[in-house]
Amino acid sequence: MVKLKVLVIDDEKHMCSAISKALAQYNPEVKDTDEKISFSIDTAYTAKEAFRKIEKMDPDIILLDYKLPDMSGLDILQKVKFDESECLVIMITAYASLETAVSAIKSGAFDFIAKPFSPEDLRKTVFKAVQQLILARQVRKLTEEKRKVRFQFISVLGHELKAPLNAIEGYLSLIKEKALGDDVSNYMEMIERCLIRIDGMRKLIVDLLDLTRIESGEKKRELGNFNIVDIAEESVENIKMEAEKRGIEIILQAEKEIYANCDRGEILVIFNNLISNAVKYNKDNGKVWVRIKRDDGKVNIEVEDTGIGMTKEDQKKLFKEFTRIRNEKTKHILGSGLGLAIVKKIADLYNGSVSVESEPDKGSKFKVILVDKTNDK
Amino acid sequence: MSKVSQNKKVLIVDDDIDFLIQTETRLKNAGFEVLKAESQKEAEELLKKKKPDIAILDLMMEHVDAGFSLSYYIKKIYPDVPVIIVTAVTSETGMDFDASTEEEKSWIKADVLLQKPIRFEQLLREINRLLEKK
Numbered sequence: 156m157v158k159l160k161v162l163v164i165d166d167e168k169h170m171c172s173a174i175s176k177a178l179a180q181y182n183p184e185v186k187d188t189d190e191k192i193s194f195s196i197d198t199a200y201t202a203k204e205a206f207r208k209i210e211k212m213d214p215d216i217i218l219l220d221y222k223l224p225d226m227s228g229l230d231i232l233q234k235v236k237f238d239e240s241e242c243l244v245i246m247i248t249a250y251a252s253l254e255t256a257v258s259a260i261k262s263g264a265f266d267f268i269a270k271p272f273s274p275e276d277l278r279k280t281v282f283k284a285v286q287q288l289i290l291a292r293q294v295r296k297l298t299e300e301k302r303k304v305r306f307q308f309i310s311v312l313g314h315e316l317k318a319p320l321n322a323i324e325g326y327l328s329l330i331k332e333k334a335l336g337d338d339v340s341n342y343m344e345m346i347e348r349c350l351i352r353i354d355g356m357r358k359l360i361v362d363l364l365d366l367t368r369i370e371s372g373e374k375k376r377e378l379g380n381f382n383i384v385d386i387a388e389e390s391v392e393n394i395k396m397e398a399e400k401r402g403i404e405i406i407l408q409a410e411k412e413i414y415a416n417c418d419r420g421e422i423l424v425i426f427n428n429l430i431s432n433a434v435k436y437n438k439d440n441g442k443v444w445v446r447i448k449r450d451d452g453k454v455n456i457e458v459e460d461t462g463i464g465m466t467k468e469d470q471k472k473l474f475k476e477f478t479r480i481r482n483e484k485t486k487h488i489l490g491s492g493l494g495l496a497i498v499k500k501i502a503d504l505y506n507g508s509v510s511v512e513s514e515p516d517k518g519s520k521f522k523v524i525l526v527d528k529t530n531d532k
Numbered sequence: 533m534s535k536v537s538q539n540k541k542v543l544i545v546d547d548d549i550d551f552l553i554q555t556e557t558r559l560k561n562a563g564f565e566v567l568k569a570e571s572q573k574e575a576e577e578l579l580k581k582k583k584p585d586i587a588i589l590d591l592m593m594e595h596v597d598a599g600f601s602l603s604y605y606i607k608k609i610y611p612d613v614p615v616i617i618v619t620a621v622t623s624e625t626g627m628d629f630d631a632s633t634e635e636e637k638s639w640i641k642a643d644v645l646l647q648k649p650i651r652f653e654q655l656l657r658e659i660n661r662l663l664e665k666k
Contacts, residue, residue: 322550
């Protein structure tokens with residue numbers, strides 16, 4: 156229930172009470188919101204009283220008589236609008252001329268209603284104002300939420316970028332102080348750690364650029380008919396070296412050609428992120444299967460591994476930005492926490508979806524579905 | 533300083549390998565013997581075999597409050613071992629607490645809470661102070 160504050164400003168007392176009565180039991184509903192509206196109504200008979208009450212109650216809607224004993228309604232209107240309040244003003248006028256209505260609207264009134272009017276007329280006019288108010292509030296709430304999410308993202312990002320800098324700085328000052336003596340070879344572990352942290356930082360920045368490019372929509376998508384299997388092969392080629400170091404085999408299972416209308420770069424990012432995850436979170440000498448299938452207007456991509464897997468709870472958090480599963484098994488694995496969020500964002504561009512099946516210590520299977528109706532036979 | 537640190541065993545538990553390596557190097561140079569663990573579990577195994585003179589624990593490891601659980605565990609088997617908990621949680625999660633009031637001390641089973649990033653001199657000062665108090 157949303158309570159809207161209404162102030163009726165009219166020197167005719169019977170008019171004030173008639174309006175109060177008409178709105179007291181009125182509980183309209185605004186379409187597409189769950190909000191039911193009720194009104195709390197106050198009245199003022201003079202301009203002086205009106206200003207005092209406006210100050211005090213900060214009304215959402217003002218019903219304002221065109222003529223008051225101590226000031227004209229238009230002057231009050233100008234004063235209210237000057238204060239940049241979000242309050243909507245409905246002018247009540249006895250002179251049902253177009254001229255007065257126009258001057259009221261020009262001065263910033265939301266609407267006008269001509270005396271005499273029925274309770275039904277009044278409700279109709281008030282309802283329009285209510286719709287306007289609720290809509291404006293929803294837009295504001297949404298903007299505010301977006302802003303908060305953005306701030307949170309930037310704040311986490313700041314920490315993610317600061318952490319490797321702290322680590323590198325720590326090592327460099329130890330080296331500068333010659334904490335392990337004069338022999339350079341004593342410092343190899345420290346230098347190696349610095350390089351690892353720099354590499355992690357670079358990956359984070361690359362992921363971040365991917366993510367902002369997708370989100371901003373500024374990068375021109377270069378859609379064309381591409382062979383998805385080709386793209387997968389390129390990705391496997393990219394990651395093969397890393398995999399072979401740990402005896403992990405990547406197996407591509409697909410027909411030779413599966414065409415889809417897509418942006419080549421986007422699909423490559425999907426494969427790179429999923430396959431490198433499947434390698435990173437695998438056991439030594441494990442396997443990674445990459446499967447691509449086309450069926451009924453969709454391209455199904457599946458990347459399965461024999462890795463450490465994860466619990467149902469962890470699976471739920473997986474596609475959020477900066478989510479990394481922290482446990483004994485993942486503590487030595489570096490990642491930006493953005494990879495899967497990026498995969499999800501790209502899948503969204505294709506009206507598709509991402510899902511995961513996983514069992515701890517057995518492995519994980521990621522499925523990406525991309526919608527593409529152009530290549531159906 | 534050297535008197536206090538001579539042959540004293542410091543246990544450091546942190547899943548941040550870089551913090552571990554750097555603190556170990558500096559503590560060794562200050563004359564301490566260093567025991568390391570990268571998780572609560574690993575630390576508990578190590579504690580069954582060895583008793584440190586003081587423990588430095590990271591708060592967030594495999595669980596958000598792993599440091600607290602581990603501190604509780606240490607105080608149970610070695611009541612006289614002082615515990616320092618280091619944490620970055622205030623800046624990362626907005627959680628805020630320290631072990632200065634009696635009420636906080638009663639549920640945070642640690643002697644000192646320090647905020648990351650932490651200067652080694654500050655850590656060393658706390659270690660020496662707690663070891664002298666013993």
